[in-house]
Amino acid sequence: MGKLEGKVAFITGAARGQGRSHAITLAREGADIIAVDVSEQIDTVPYPTARPGDMDETVRAVEALDRRIIAAEADVRDLAALTRIADDGASQLGRIDIVLANAGINSMSPALEMDETTWQTMIDINLTGVWKTIRAAAPHIVAGGRGGSVVITSSLAAMHANANIAHYSAAKAGLVGMMQVLTIELAPQSIRVNTVHPTTVATEMILNDSTYRLFRPDLDSPTRADFEEAARTLNRLPISMTQPEDISNAVLYLVSDDGRYVTGTTHIVDAGGRL
Numbered sequence: 001m002g003k004l005e006g007k008v009a010f011i012t013g014a015a016r017g018q019g020r021s022h023a024i025t026l027a028r029e030g031a032d033i034i035a036v037d038v039s040e041q042i043d044t045v046p047y048p049t050a051r052p053g054d055m056d057e058t059v060r061a062v063e064a065l066d067r068r069i070i071a072a073e074a075d076v077r078d079l080a081a082l083t084r085i086a087d088d089g090a091s092q093l094g095r096i097d098i099v100l101a102n103a104g105i106n107s108m109s110p111a112l113e114m115d116e117t118t119w120q121t122m123i124d125i126n127l128t129g130v131w132k133t134i135r136a137a138a139p140h141i142v143a144g145g146r147g148g149s150v151v152i153t154s155s156l157a158a159m160h161a162n163a164n165i166a167h168y169s170a171a172k173a174g175l176v177g178m179m180q181v182l183t184i185e186l187a188p189q190s191i192r193v194n195t196v197h198p199t200t201v202a203t204e205m206i207l208n209d210s211t212y213r214l215f216r217p218d219l220d221s222p223t224r225a226d227f228e229e230a231a232r233t234l235n236r237l238p239i240s241m242t243q244p245e246d247i248s249n250a251v252l253y254l255v256s257d258d259g260r261y262v263t264g265t266t267h268i269v270d271a272g273g274r275l
């Protein structure tokens with residue numbers, strides 16, 4: 001018997017990366033999945049966001065575990081679309097118990113050179129998009145009357161400063177304030193709310209040339225190996241990156257009964273990197 005038998009999870013950014021890994025991990029524990037992502041390139045992002053077809057692999061992997069999955073295309077900036085998907089998903093699968101507000105972007109610029117669109121797009125997706133996700137899906141947890149769990153994907157960048165990502169750090173730190181307020185608002189309904197704060201995770205968000213150049217300004221054409229060498233110096237444990245499954249395991253703890261009295265916390269998975 002899985003830890004999430006009979007539960008339904010609503011997950012944004014589920015076409016690939018951590019979101020896909022979360023969908024597979026929760027499905028393995030018995031959950032059915034409502035998976036949301038967007039397959040059009042997001043402006044201001046210097047690496048490809050999810051492509052058409054990425055979500056198919058998430059669907060295949062969840063169905064291979066004999067779980068149901070409803071995959072839908074929506075931008076987390078579109079509250080009406082998220083609400084439609086959450087309503088349809090809850091009516092087809094019967095309920096929503098878990099919300100993972102995971103979708104996010106990265107872009108880089110010194111704060112004093114950043115253009116307004118780059119700033120605003122970041123806040124719209126990484127901060128307001130999380131509120132819209134929870135606004136659309138969490139009322140179904142409340143309506144179920146059985147309690148549930150919300151996990152917001154923040155970042156180590158909420159707590160540890162890196163140059164060139166003032167907008168990202170501001171959004172990710174803002175999520176902590178949002179999480180704390182939601183914690184006290186939703187506790188009476190036995191709904192727990194936590195943030196998870198990964199250090200570098202091996203996904204397309206960081207495995208791309210623009211991140212390699214950011215980490216290795218000393219080199220003309222840095223490679224992944226050059227990047228990993230620099231990334232290793234961020235962590236206390238001798239690794240360059242965590243894997244998506246490491247974050248999924250933390251999420252599973254937070255959403256299952258293993259974490260049944262854990263709410264209002266900032267759950268850090270950083271290989272000691274903030275110290």
Ligand SMILES: NC(=O)c1ccc[n+]([C@@H]2O[C@H](COP(=O)([O-])OP(=O)(O)OC[C@H]3O[C@@H](n4cnc5c(N)ncnc54)[C@H](O)[C@@H]3O)[C@@H](O)[C@H]2O)c1
Pocket residue numbers: 012013014015016017018019036037038042049050074075076077102103104105106125129153154155156197198199200201202203204205206
């Ligand atoms: N990779 C890292 O090093 C790292 C570290 C800390 C935190 N994070 C956070 O983890 C989360 C997941 O990122 P990842 O590492 O899996 O990267 P990723 O780029 O592989 O996945 C992010 C997913 O979000 C989707 N997305 C982006 N904007 C969207 C929008 N407006 N609407 C709907 N979907 C959208 C993308 O299409 C993509 O599938 C993000 O919130 C990210 O900020 C990542």
